[in-house]
Amino acid sequence: MNIPVNFFYWFLSIIPILVLLILMIKFQWGAPKAALFTLTLTIIISFLFFKANIEVVSIEILKALWNSLSIILVVITAILLYEVSDEAGAFEILNKTFKKIAPNELIRIMMIGVVFASFLQGVTGFGVPVLVSAPLLIQIGVSPLWAVVIPLIGHSWAGTFGTLAIAWNALIFQTGIDNITTIREIALYGSGLLFILGTIANITIAYFYGGFRAIKKGFIAILLISLVQGGGQVIISQFNPDLSAFIPSALSLISLILLSRSPLYKDKWMIEDSKIMKRKEQNIVEEIENKMNMHEAFLPYYLMSFITLSVLLIKPINNSLSKFSYGPSFIETKTGFGIVNEFVSQYSPITPFTHAGMFLFSASMLGYIYYRKKGFINKGKLPVIFKKSIKKAIPPILAVISLISISRVMSGTGQTLVLAEGISNVLGEYYVIFAPFIGFLGSFITGSNMSSNILFADFQMLTSKIIGLNTPAILGSQTAGGGVGMSIAPGNIVLGTTTANILGSEGKVLKKILPFTISIATLFGILMFISHILNI
Template identity: 40%
Template sequence: MNMTVSATNWLMAFLPLLFLLALMLGRKWGVAEAGSVAWLAAAATAWFFFDTPAEVIGYETVKGTWSAAKVLYVVWASILIYEVTNEGGAFEPLRQGITRILPDPLMQVLAFGWAFASFLQGVTGFGVPIAVCAPLLVGIGVRPLYAVIIPLVGHAWNNTFGTLAVAWLGLSQATDMSPALATDTAFYAAIFTWVLNFFGGLLVCWVYGKSSGVRKGLPAILVLSALQGGLTLVLAQWNPTLTGFIASTVAFIALFFVAKLSGYRHAKPADSIIFEDSVRQGKGIAPAPHPTSSGERTAAAPSMTLNQAFIPYYALLIITFGILLIAPVKAALATFSISLSFPETVTGLGFVQAASRASFAPLIDAGTFLLLAAIVGYISFAMMGCMRSGSMGRVLYNTLDKAIPSTVAVIALIAMSNIMAGSGSVFVLAQGVAAVTGTGYGFLAPLVGGLGSFMTTSALASNILFGGFQLSTADAIGLKSSAILGAQTAGAAAGNMIAPGNVLLGTTTAGILGREGEVLKVTIPLFMIVAVIIGVIVFFVA
């Protein structure tokens, strides 16, 4: 191989990422537009500077598109199940039912801002927890600014294994992990996720009432984090696809039992500064119906119960477990798969990419489970009379409207990452960073993941963007690859606290559009706290 690391070729290898950064942070472009330009930059750099043949660039682009299709199947279905639930008007009955069961104000805040936000991240993701939970918190009297901050912090931990592990799938696709490496990486990712989860819960209590809020909420945090983080650690070794979904579901159910503890079972004054003055004075607040995707507000069907509102998610539980836990059913459905084979490629500088084969079994894929659950939910809500005229069209239109930018972004980023990997650019980047940072790089790994989420508003996109780089850097330095990749995805998850797209969704649905800077002034320090804690752990274990 004739590839050497110098300042010039390192900068050329970094050029596609530089385009991405400049366009997104400097020009305020969206990730879909900036990612497309970055893909072109990666192709041009590979062709002109790294002597990569056109057929290799083509293979890597096709390989990236194929990998993206498997990820996007989950993305589209996740958005669909949210749109069905929203169109059915199920979020307001959820708010009313939960507040009736949980009389304590702190428990209500933890319910909506941590437990339910985490549950939604386990099922849908892509900003939905923020878009939904911010107005729900406003509906119980929380000031809009805090109503955005709290779910941003509370949901972040479930961004790796949530959404039926789509971010984990993206990391796997970007790094082509072997089964052994995937098992070890899942272990470290789960450990770091548990750290993020525990401190996320504590930080929500801190926002609620500083040290007194932490003292009051600590018993609930210990129990719920043991379930969320503990189950994540155990289940990640069994089935990463179900990990975040099961862990967040069990903890959300357990919350209602925790609320029966002596310190939480009775209604108390909402004495926290995060509540509106009218609530703190006992005057209450008018319920705020959940906004539709078009920005209009609709009243939920008055006859819908809490259990009825959860029908799509009950269906998802039954379908998922019915297929994955019944071995003969799973085996029969898994026989149908689609595969593509890619040959070994070699650049003009002698950089080799091994041959590979990528398979997709759609009938046992998370996207199919979400799709079927969305269909069950739509039919159920329609039978209850909760779907208005034109509901089907609105659901499909809003799904399409939300999914197109994600589709373009994911395809562009994965294709760009594949071209950079196939041309040797990632190898050059990793060697350069390894030479500068040495073994101290482990401390920086979660910050790199967080930067990716800040840039792209997605843990999935961050894992795609930086997964290969993190793996190559770990190999170049001699660090434990599984720990570095675990730190990447944990940092990417934490980065959702500061992801501009998530912040914008929250300020929009909470009615404080334009105050995104105020939100970031709070969430950036909170992100840095957890990223530094994880970084210190990585430094010692990697």
């Protein structure tokens, strides 16, 4: 590489990231618009200063489009699954069910705002957990502001391995790591930090509800949820990352339902003066005239669970469906500064029949057929459902394509390498403290841990190698920091305030959550530095 690593070229390399930040935070541009503008600027910088040619930039953008396809399929089908359930009125039934099975108010809040929100994150993601949980919490008496805050914090532990590990797979795709031992090590660091995040989040939510009195009353439930979710994720991520948030979140839901029947929590209990409840103005929820039962309301998620587990865990089925895969080939390219992007015969191959999008789509369609047959969805609604799903999917799709393109162009033209070398020269080993904040920042500005990993995975890996740090630890802290940042992602907050009917209160929500998220990211940084010092 012949690119000068000096302040001028380092500043040129960081311009795309700074511009993206400024456009989204200062000027409140949405992610699609900001990312598209930044991509254009990144390409211009590549041509003018990094001696890139049309061939280099075009191939990198084509790679980005292919990477985007895998993610886009999940985005559309995840939203489709939600829309089918919503059209059938399943969420109203679920709310009624939660009230019946959890007489203890704190447990009921955690069942919806932590466990159910996490379950939704395990199979859907993309803001759906907040979008669904906020109105459910309001219906049981939680004030609208706190109804948004609770699920934002409660489901963040599943931000990396949720949605069938879409953010995790983005991290691995971007770094190109294929050594199974290294991948497992990254998963161990990431899931370990996320275990801590989930545990502290559960304690914090109980404290929000009723201070130390609520923590004491809910201690067993908090411990159970934290161990099943966080501990389960640590274990399962070592052999099947795609299911390492999905299975623990489903098990925690079952566990909490069973715990609600125990002598500890079977009786009605509440803290009358809880600051997060709105008792005097609480609306009485009318009985729902709907013959749908709890299991029918959960049907799409049962189907999702069955299909996913069958395909991924039953080897004959998996082997048969995995036979067909495709990945395009790309020629070798080279910049004027000597940055070589090697020839690839099969780039990031997709196996469509074992892809998360296929599982989500199958569950959506089977759920629709059942609901239509039962009369829960009226005839002719399928086109409407598809239209709603595609309309909601367009903004994240545009953002994903642009963000991946920015990352690929920066990497393919040497900008990421210059940026990494510059920072490593300044911070040295103390960079480990700031690594989680990079992931945190990425989730905040892009709206998802997936996008954060797309933007910064290459940068984090290169920086760690240049400094001589533990690369798996740095990448683990990158995606764990991204999980924390999901709690303050503007897109997720807006979805919550919209369904909670407090649109415009995003600043108030952010003010409630920001101290929590900054504290967690700081804790991650300290733990990473201790790990570095002790060489563990």
